[in-house]
Amino acid sequence: MTVHTGEKPYSCQTCGKRFSQRAHFKLHMRTHTGEKPHSCHTCGKSFRFHSSLLRHMTVHTGEKPYSCQTCGKRFSQRAHFKLHMRTHTGEKPHSCGTCGKSFSRQSHLKLHMITHTGEKPHSCETCGKRFIQQRDMKVHMITHTGEKPYSSETCGKSFSQQSHLKFHMRIHTGVKPYSCETCGNRFMQRSSLSRHISIHTGEKPYSCETCGNNFRRQNDLKVHMRTHTGEKQYSCETCGKGFMQRSSLLRHILIHTGEKPYSCETCGNSFRQRNSLLRHISIHTGEKPNFL
Helix, strand or coil: CHHHHCCCCEECCCCCCEECCHHHHHHHHHHHHCCCCEECCCCCCEECCHHHHHHHHHHHHCCCCEECCCCCCEECCHHHHHHHHHHHHCCCCEECCCCCCEECCHHHHHHHHHHHHCCCCEECCCCCCEECCHHHHHHHHHHHHCCCCEECCCCCCEECCHHHHHHHHHHHHCCCCEECCCCCCEECCHHHHHHHHHHHHCCCCEECCCCCCEECCHHHHHHHHHHHHCCCCEECCCCCCEECCHHHHHHHHHHHHCCCCEECCCCCCEECCHHHHHHHHHHHHCCCCCCC
């Protein structure tokens, strides 16, 4: 009857929350006591709710009872299945009260709300730098530890981030997933495609306040500004020579190491710079090299 009357006779003395049913009140109390009476017989992990234990059990059984009729993908939990279905329906039930933008997941909305509040709840214990997302903080922490857990099975090169390894692997596979709709040129990185497209549009949105020169990329403007300031923020640890661009420093370092990382697959000749390799390849192909 409490459903009809709205009566909530069970009150939590810890937080004041009220409940219409005693069973719900008892379940709530576990959030304060930390009691987890439902235990997995396989791994010993404990849960507050029996339903949580049942969901957990699918980890051991591998059972995926929820199947998408659109694409056939299967899920162990109904909640994950429901979230997946929104990729097909386009449903975005979670809406921002500030700007009206909608999201398919509540977690995405919660993350979005930080753009309005400016909150950065995750802080680096080493240097104090703050981040909106915990995953960004974890990536940042690697800059202090020097850890590179992602390794290429082809050449053994290691990376601090999985995304960097994924991009590196395209050097071995030759995959260029981003294609220009105007000329058909293909690129390994989306950013490279975006820069290339501005060649067709002629757009140069970044302008130098000192001399008025315009640039397609913000980074090009930053590099250009150093011609006015004379700043050379990249210096060689071996000889002390300074450079305006990091890429110039990296090319210079090869002089000291003798390394020639760019190799011709046709004749085996090696080169310090990629452009030198591309110019060389044109000897074999007869094609004019495209450095764009």
